Amino acid sequence: MALKEDVDTEKHRAMIKCPYCYEILPSEENLRCPHCLQFIIDTVIRTDFPSLDKKHCLFCGKKILLEAKICRHCKRWLDEIEQAAKDIDPEDLV
Numbered sequence: 001m002a003l004k005e006d007v008d009t010e011k012h013r014a015m016i017k018c019p020y021c022y023e024i025l026p027s028e029e030n031l032r033c034p035h036c037l038q039f040i041i042d043t044v045i046r047t048d049f050p051s052l053d054k055k056h057c058l059f060c061g062k063k064i065l066l067e068a069k070i071c072r073h074c075k076r077w078l079d080e081i082e083q084a085a086k087d088i089d090p091e092d093l094v
């Protein structure tokens with residue numbers, strides 16, 4: 001069984017990150033992300049390393065994590081833009 005592994009992982013405890021803005025969460029009991037203020041209804045992200053890559057929010061221009069789906073500054077969802085970008089035929093841009 002995986003019981004022994006669970007004990008071993010305590011040495012380097014995996015970080016938990018918000019599934020929306022990908023910022024690190026202080027504790028797993030969070031019902032609401034303190035960064036993007038979203039209620040966490042999806043499962044949190046578990047990882048051993050922090051996100052380092054940043055991008056600029058398309059709405060407010062501030063730096064957010066590359067994986068972020070929501071801007072922690074202006075609280076706007078970035079999916080809308082990505083969705084719109086998908087609708088554009090790349091050949092139209094040539």
Ligand SMILES: [Zn+2]
Binds near residue numbers: 018033036
């Ligand atoms: Zn968040």
Ligand SMILES: [Zn+2]
Binds near residue numbers: 062071
């Ligand atoms: Zn923003």
